[in-house]
Amino acid sequence: xxxxxxxxxxxxxxxxxxxxxxxxxxxxxxxxxxxxxxxxxxxxxxxxxxxxxxxxxxxxxxxxxxxxxxxxxxxxxxxxxxxxxxxxxxxxxxxxxxxxxxxxxxxxxxxxxxxxxxxxxxxxxxxxxxxxxxxxxxxxxxxxxxxxxxxxxxxxxxxxxxxxxxxxxxxxxxxxxxxxxxxxxxxxxxxx
Numbered sequence: 001x002x003x004x005x006x007x008x009x010x011x012x013x014x015x016x017x018x019x020x021x022x023x024x025x026x027x028x029x030x031x032x033x034x035x036x037x038x039x040x041x042x043x044x045x046x047x048x049x050x051x052x053x054x055x056x057x058x059x060x061x062x063x064x065x066x067x068x069x070x071x072x073x074x075x076x077x078x079x080x081x082x083x084x085x086x087x088x089x090x091x092x093x094x095x096x097x098x099x100x101x102x103x104x105x106x107x108x109x110x111x112x113x114x115x116x117x118x119x120x121x122x123x124x125x126x127x128x129x130x131x132x133x134x135x136x137x138x139x140x141x142x143x144x145x146x147x148x149x150x151x152x153x154x155x156x157x158x159x160x161x162x163x164x165x166x167x168x169x170x171x172x173x174x175x176x177x178x179x180x181x182x183x184x185x186x187x188x189x190x191x192x
Contacts, residue, residue: 003045003165005054005147008154009135010036010070012063029169033066037073043167045152052108054147058135059101061092067103076105080123084139087128102139121145134158 013030031039040046055076059067071078081103089096127136134157143151149163156166 001048001150003049003053003150003152005056005143005149005151006049006154007056007058007140007143007151008040008070009058009157010040010067010155012036012060012066014060014062033063033070037070040070040074040154043152043154045165045167049152050108053106055103055105055107056143056147057103057105059103061097061101064101067101071103071105076107078103078105080104082123082125082142084136085124085126090129131157140164 011030013032053076055071055074057067057071068078081101083099083101085099089098091097121142125136125139125142127138130136137160140160144163151160151164153160153164153166154168156168156171158171159166
C-alpha cells in the first residue's frame with residue numbers, strides 16, 4: 001500500500017554546552033544534516049511514498065534553516081508550519097525553548113483533508129512534554145485531520161496505530177527488532 005503522508009523527527013546534531021551533557025546527544029545518537037538526508041533515503045519505505053504527498057518535519061530552533069534544506073533535498077516544497085507549545089521550558093542559550101516547530105511541505109498536488117467539523121485548525125498545539133523528544137499524541141491527531149493516510153514516521157519513537165508505519169531506532173515493545181547498520185528499526189505496525 002502506498003504512503004501519502006510522511007512525518008520526520010530527525011536527530012538533529014543538537015549538543016548541549018557546558019561541563020555536563022545536556023543536549024539531545026545525552027538521549028540518542030545524533031546525525032549531521034547530510035547524514036539525516038542519507039538516512040531518510042535509506043528507509044525501505046521511502047520509495048512507497050506517492051508522487052503527490054504531504055511531509056511534516058520537526059525542527060529545533062537551531063536547525064530551522066537545515067530543516068528547510070532537508071525538505072527541499074527530499075523533493076518537497078515548504079508551505080507553512082505549526083508549533084507545539086510545551087508546558088515547561090527546556091534548554092536554550094539566548095532564550096529557553098518552550099516550543100518546537102513542525103514544518104509542513106507538499107510534493108505534487110495532494111490536497112489537505114476537508115474539515116469535517118467545520119472548525120479552523122490552529123497553528124499552535126498546546127500539549128505537555130513527556131520523555132525527551134517524544135511528540136504528543138495530539139500532534140498525530142492534527143496530522144491525521146489534515147492529511148490522508150497511509151502514514152510513515154521516520155525516526156519514530158513509538159507505535160501509533162495500524163495506519164502508521166514506524167521506522168526508527170527508539171521503537172520499543174516490539175517482539176523482534178531488526179536494526180540496520182545505523183541502528184534503525186524497520187517495523188510495519190499492526191494492531192490486533
